[in-house]
Amino acid sequence: MNRFHWSRVHHKGWALASLLFITIILIPNLLIGVEFFTEGNDNWLHIREYLLKDYLQNSAVIIIFTALATMLIGTSLAWLITIYQFPMRNFLKWALILPLAIPPYIAAYTFHGILNYTGVIQSTLRNSFEMQVNQAYFDIMSIQGAIFIFTVTLFPYVYAITRSFFQNLSASVLENARLLGGNDLDTFFRVALPISRAAIVGSVTLVILEVLNDYGVTSYFGIQTVSTAIFRTWYGMMDLDSALKLAGTLMVLVMVVLMFERIVRGRRKFFDPSSKVRPIQPKKLTGAKAWGVFAYCFGIFTIAFIIPLLQLLRWAFMTYEKVFNAEFITLAKNSVLVASIASLIIIFVALIISNYTRLQAGLLTKFISRVTTLGYSIPGAAIAIAVITIFISLDQYIVTFLAQFNLKPEFVLRTTLIMLIFAYVIRFLAIGFNNIEAGFEKIGNRYSETSRMLGASTLRTFFMVDLPLLRGAIASGFILVFVDILKELPLTLFLQPFNFSTLATQAFKYANDERVQEASIASLMIIFISALCIFIFHRVLDKEAN
Amino acid sequence: MFIQIRDLQFQYKNTKKNTLDHIQVDIERGEIISILGKSGSGKSTLLRIIAGLENPTSGSMKLNGEVMFDPRTFIVPEKRGIGVVFQDYALFPHMTVAQNIKYGLRKMNRKQKQERLEEMLSLINLAEYGQRYPYELSGGQQQRVALARALAPAPSLLLLDEPFSNLDAHLQEKIRDELKEILKKTGITSIFVTHDFADAKAIADRILYIDEGQLVNRACDLVMS
Numbered sequence: 001m002n003r004f005h006w007s008r009v010h011h012k013g014w015a016l017a018s019l020l021f022i023t024i025i026l027i028p029n030l031l032i033g034v035e036f037f038t039e040g041n042d043n044w045l046h047i048r049e050y051l052l053k054d055y056l057q058n059s060a061v062i063i064i065f066t067a068l069a070t071m072l073i074g075t076s077l078a079w080l081i082t083i084y085q086f087p088m089r090n091f092l093k094w095a096l097i098l099p100l101a102i103p104p105y106i107a108a109y110t111f112h113g114i115l116n117y118t119g120v121i122q123s124t125l126r127n128s129f130e131m132q133v134n135q136a137y138f139d140i141m142s143i144q145g146a147i148f149i150f151t152v153t154l155f156p157y158v159y160a161i162t163r164s165f166f167q168n169l170s171a172s173v174l175e176n177a178r179l180l181g182g183n184d185l186d187t188f189f190r191v192a193l194p195i196s197r198a199a200i201v202g203s204v205t206l207v208i209l210e211v212l213n214d215y216g217v218t219s220y221f222g223i224q225t226v227s228t229a230i231f232r233t234w235y236g237m238m239d240l241d242s243a244l245k246l247a248g249t250l251m252v253l254v255m256v257v258l259m260f261e262r263i264v265r266g267r268r269k270f271f272d273p274s275s276k277v278r279p280i281q282p283k284k285l286t287g288a289k290a291w292g293v294f295a296y297c298f299g300i301f302t303i304a305f306i307i308p309l310l311q312l313l314r315w316a317f318m319t320y321e322k323v324f325n326a327e328f329i330t331l332a333k334n335s336v337l338v339a340s341i342a343s344l345i346i347i348f349v350a351l352i353i354s355n356y357t358r359l360q361a362g363l364l365t366k367f368i369s370r371v372t373t374l375g376y377s378i379p380g381a382a383i384a385i386a387v388i389t390i391f392i393s394l395d396q397y398i399v400t401f402l403a404q405f406n407l408k409p410e411f412v413l414r415t416t417l418i419m420l421i422f423a424y425v426i427r428f429l430a431i432g433f434n435n436i437e438a439g440f441e442k443i444g445n446r447y448s449e450t451s452r453m454l455g456a457s458t459l460r461t462f463f464m465v466d467l468p469l470l471r472g473a474i475a476s477g478f479i480l481v482f483v484d485i486l487k488e489l490p491l492t493l494f495l496q497p498f499n500f501s502t503l504a505t506q507a508f509k510y511a512n513d514e515r516v517q518e519a520s521i522a523s524l525m526i527i528f529i530s531a532l533c534i535f536i537f538h539r540v541l542d543k544e545a546n
Numbered sequence: 547m548f549i550q551i552r553d554l555q556f557q558y559k560n561t562k563k564n565t566l567d568h569i570q571v572d573i574e575r576g577e578i579i580s581i582l583g584k585s586g587s588g589k590s591t592l593l594r595i596i597a598g599l600e601n602p603t604s605g606s607m608k609l610n611g612e613v614m615f616d617p618r619t620f621i622v623p624e625k626r627g628i629g630v631v632f633q634d635y636a637l638f639p640h641m642t643v644a645q646n647i648k649y650g651l652r653k654m655n656r657k658q659k660q661e662r663l664e665e666m667l668s669l670i671n672l673a674e675y676g677q678r679y680p681y682e683l684s685g686g687q688q689q690r691v692a693l694a695r696a697l698a699p700a701p702s703l704l705l706l707d708e709p710f711s712n713l714d715a716h717l718q719e720k721i722r723d724e725l726k727e728i729l730k731k732t733g734i735t736s737i738f739v740t741h742d743f744a745d746a747k748a749i750a751d752r753i754l755y756i757d758e759g760q761l762v763n764r765a766c767d768l769v770m771s
Contacts, residue, residue, distance in 0.1 A: 447636050449632070452599075452622075452624045453623055455627075455652060456650075457624055464649070468640045
C-alpha cells in the first residue's frame with residue numbers, strides 16, 4: 001500500500017492551503033537564488049571588483065565584535081541574576097530585557113545626539129567647565145560606534161534566553177560543582193558556560209541575524225555594508241539585477257551564520273525537558289560584593305535604556321508642540337493599521353500551516369515548517385528587493401493583460417500597501433508560527449482526536465476545540481508580530497507607498513534630515529508600546545513558570 | 547462477525563520492525579474484550595488503528611459489515627461511529643460537563659439533545675453536575691463524564707485506553723465495577739486496553755494477549771511486568 005498516495009493524504013484542504021502559502025513564501029527566495037547565479041552586468045562587475053570586499057569586511061567586523069560583546073554581557077548578567085540575591089535584583093531581572101524595546105536605529109541617532117559637538121555631554125563640559133575635548137573620542141559614527149549600538153540594544157536576546165536556560169537548570173548541577181570544590185567563578189566557566197552552550201550560541205545567532213538585517217544604524221552612520229549597498233544600488237542606480245545579486249550575497253552570509261550555529265551547537269538542545277528541576281535558589285550577597293554586582297547590572301541598564309530614554313524625553317519636551325499634530329496622528333494610525341493587518345494575516349496563515357503540520361507528521365510537513373520559519377533569517381533588504389522585483393513584473397502582466405481589453409488600470413500593485421504587507425508576512429510569519437506551533441504542542445493532540453471521534457470534521461474541530469484552547473498562543477503571537485512590525489525599518493522604508501509613512505520611517509527620516517529632536521516623539525511611542533508588550537509578555541511567562 | 551480484522555500490519559516511521567504484525571481479530575456484537583499487554587507491546591497502537599487515528603501499513607478491517615480500511619479504502623475517524631475514552635479523558639477544558647457530553651450530538655434538535663444529556667448524566671450518576679467544568683471534578687468523575695460523552699452519540703463500538711491508570715489505587719476496584727455495570731447496561735461492544743491482568747479479568751468477557759506486536763494464545767506466553 002502506498003502511504004503517499006493522494007487519496008490517502010488526509011486533511012486535503014489544509015494541505016492545499018499550506019502548500020499555497022509556502023509557495024508564495026518561497027518565490028522571492030527562489031528569485032534571489034536563481035538571480036545569484038546569472039551573468040552580472042557592468043555595475044555588478046564593478047561592485048564585485050572594487051566594493052564588495054569592503055562591504056563584507058565591514059559586516060564581518062561588526063558581526064564578530066557585536067557577537068562577542070553581547071555574549072559577554074548577556075551571559076554574565078544572566079549568571080549574576082540567576083545565582084545571586086542583591087539590591088533591586090527582582091526589578092533588574094526583567095528590566096534588563098527592556099533595551100530590546102529600543103530599535104537599534106533609534107539608539108543610533110539618540111546616542112549620536114548625546115555625544116556630538118552640540119550634544120548634552122560636550123556642551124556641558126564646554127559651557128560649565130570650559131573644557132574642549134578631542135572629537136575623536138566622541139565620534140560614534142564609526143564601526144566601533146555601530147558595534148556599541150548593536151551591543152546595547154541586542155544583548156537582551158542573549159541575556160533572556162541564557163537566563164531562562166539557567167533557570168531550567170537543576171540546582172543539583174550547581175551544588176555538585178560547589179561540592180567538588182569550585183567557587184562561583186569557577187562554576188560559571190567550568191559548568192554553567194559549557195552546559196548552556198546551545199542556548200548561548202542560539203541567542204548570539206539571533207543577534208547576528210538582527211545585525212545582518214539592519215539598515216538604519218549602518219546607513220545613518222555612513223558605514224558601507226551589503227544591506228546599505230542593496231538600497232543604494234536600487235535607489236541610486238535603479239539596478240534591480242545587481243541589487244538582487246547583493247541580496248544573494250547577504251543570504252550566503254546568513255547561511256554561513258546558520259551553518260556555523262549548527263556546527264557549534266551540535267546535537268545539543270536548549271532545554272532538557274526530561275527532568276523535573278528543583279530551581280536554583282539565589283545566594284544572598286552582602287556588602288561590597290552585593291553593591292558591586294548591583295552597580296554592574298544597573299550600569300548596563302542605565303546605558304542601554306535610561307540614558308537614551310531620558311535624552312528622547314528631553315527632546316520630546318522641546319518639540320512636542322511642533323511635532324504633535326494631525327500629521328503625527330496619521331503616522332500613528334498608519335503604523336497601527338499596517339501592523340494590525342499584517343499581524344492578522346500572519347496569525348491566520350500560521351494557524352492553518354501549524355494545524356496541518358500537526359495533523360500530518362511526515363517529510364512534507366517537516367519541509368513546510370522549515371520554509372515557514374525561513375523568512376525570519378532573511379534580512380529585510382533582501383526580502384524587499386525580491387518583493388519589489390516580483391511586483392514590478394506582476395504589474396507588467398496586469399497592464400498587458402488589461403490592455404487586451406483596452407483597459408488601463410487605475411493603479412498598480414506597487415503603489416498600494418499590498419506589497420508592503422506581503423513582505424511583512426514573509427519576514428514575520430516565523431514569529432507567529434513558532435508561537436502557535438508551541439501552543440499546539442502544549443495542548444497536544446488528545447482534544448482534537450477526541451473531537452473527531454465524536455464525529456466532528458477537522459474544520460469543526462478547529463473552530464470548536466483548537467481555536468478556543470489556543471487563545472493564549474494566538475494573543476501572544478499577535479502581540480509579538482505586531483511589535484516587530486511597528487519597529488521594522490528596512491522593509492517599510494523600501495516598500496512603503498508614495499505619501500505613506502509610519503512612525504518608524506518618519507522618525508528615521510527626521511533623524512537623517514538633522515532634525516533628530518523631532519524624531520523623539522515617534523521614537524518614544526515605538527519604545528513605549530514595545531516596552532509595554534515586553535513587560536506584559538514576561539510577566540505572563542513568569543507567572544506561567546510559577 | 548461484528549468486527550473482523552485481517553492481516554493487520556503497522557510500522558512507525560523510523561522503525562525497522564513492525565509495531566503490529568499479522569493481527570487477526572474477530573469480535574462478536576456485545577462482547578467486552580480486553581487487550582492485555584506490556585507497555586510497548588503495540589496494544590495502544592492497535593486501538594488507535596481501530597479508531598482511525600493511525601494509518602495501517604496493510605490489512606483490512608470491517609465493522610458491522612462495512613469496510614473501515616483495506617488497501618483501497620480508509621474511513622476517517624469522524625465517519626466511523628466509534629467512541630473512545632482516552633487514558634487522560636481529554637475532557638474539553640473550555641466546556642462544561644453538559645457541553646462536553648452534547649458535543650457529539652449533532653443531528654438532534656435541542657430537545658432531543660437535552661433528553662440525551664439527562665439520560666447520560668443519570669447513567670453515570672452525575673445528574674447534578676451538568677454545569678460544572680472538568681477541573682471541578684474528581685478523577686473518577688472526569689472518567690465517567692468522558693465515558694458518557696463517548697456513549698452519547700450511540701456509537702457502535704466503544705474503545706477505552708488504559709481506563710484505570712490515572713486513578714488512585716483504592717478507587718480502582720470501585721470504578722472497575724461501576725464501569726462494568728455501565729457497559730453491561732448499555733450492551734455496547736467494547737474493547738479496552740490494559741496492562742493489568744486483574745482489570746482485564748474483572749471486566750472482560752474475553753482477553754486478547756498481545757506481545758511484541760503479535761497476538762499470542764496463552765497468558766503464560768506473556769511475561770507481565
